[in-house]
Each structure stands twice: as structure tokens, then as C-alpha cells.
Amino acid sequence: MQESNIRKHMDEEMERIRADLLKLGGLAGSFIQNAVWALAKQDLDLARQVVTGDDEVDDLAKRIDTDCFQFIARYQPLAADLRTVSSAIHMTVDLERIADIGVNVAESALEIGTARPLKPLVDIPRMGQLVGEMVDGAMRAFLNRDAEAARRVCAADDEVDDLERQVFRELLVLMIEHPKSIEQATTLINVARNLERAGDHATNLGEHILFLIEGQHVKASSFRRPLGA
Secondary structure, three states, X not given: OOHHHHHHHHHHHHHHHHHHHHHHHHHXXXXXXXXXXXXXXXXXXXXXXXXXXXXXXXXXXXXXXXXHHHHHHHHOOOHHXXXXXXXXXXXXXXXXXXXXXXXXXXXXXXXXOOOOOOOOOOHHHHHHHHHHHHHHHHHHHHHHOOHHHHHHHHHHHHHHHHHHHHHHHHHHHHHHHOHHHHHHHHHHXXXXXXXXXXXXXXXXHHHHXXXXXXXXXXXXXXXXXXXOO
């Protein structure tokens, strides 16, 4: 096969991988936002939709992995091509885990069901919104090869962490003052912890994209608030 034809096939296969990865990113972000919405609004039908959608995510992630490893075996890529396919493999792992966290949150919404809320949910929906924005920002950075956008994704995780700590403190006080609230409060604390982990996976996306663009491994902490600040 002529070199020009090989390059053409490589570009076509890489474009399929990119398209599937962007689709996976869209699903992961929507899982988080829909699950949190279902929790806040006690929309049990929406929560069930998130849970049942997990098979689609798993199938898509497996397809991306297969395509990436076949690409490596077939073309033995170097330099930018190798960074792209390597980043896609790592991003797939983080996106699948973000979607799994969305499923966990949806299951928590089903667990609480239509029970009277302990308090109006403000910080948890904000966490869900932020994580969704981080995932969307990461996928845009990937699509546009925008290093600054990837750095902003990493930096945004500080607010997610702040909100998780705030949720924990408020619910802990509530449990102490009202022991009957312990069960629901514990579920909500777990939701906040899940969303905090989703934020961590989104920062991983930022790191993978920076490696793809700049060819260097960079830690997200380089763009975040110093510890203790």
C-alpha cells in the first residue's frame, strides 16, 4: 500500500476514534447532569434512564479501546499519532468512570425516592453543573487542541472540592442535631463524594489532553490553588 494511502486510512480511522470519544464525553457529562437533576427534582424516571443507559457507555468504551489497540498494531504510530491514540485510551477510562459515577448518583436518587428532602439541595446541583462543565470543557479542548482550555478544566476542580467539603460539614451538623436524618444525609454525603471523584476524573482528562497537545506529562496540581490556600 502506498504511503499516501496508508496516511489516508490512518486519518480516517483516527477520525472515527475521535468521533466516538466525543460521543462518550457527551454521554458521560449528560449522565452526571441528568442524575443530579433527578436527585434534586426527585425525577425517578430520569434516574432509571441514567441507570439503564450504562450498557451503551460500556459498549462504546470497549469499541474505542478495540479501535485504538488495532490502530497501534496496524500502523505502529509514532510522535503525534501515538500521543493521540494513547491519550484516547486514557481518556476513555476516565470518561467511563465519570459515567459510572453518574449511575451511582442516579441509584442514590432512586434510594431516596420521594422521601421528604432534608433540606433544599443547592451545593450538590452546583457540583453536578461544575463537573458537567468540566467534562464539556475537556472535550472541547480535545476537539480544538486548546491547551489553555485544558488548564482551565484542571483549575475548576478547586470549586468542586470546596463544595464537597461544605456539603459534608452541613450534613454532619444536621445528623448530629436530627438523628432521624442520618440515613438520607449519609446518602447525600456519598453523592457529594462521588461528584468530587468525578471532578478528579475530569482533571485527568485535562492532563491527558495537555500531553496530547504539548507532548509532556503535566500534573493538574500545577494549575490549581496551592494546598492550604
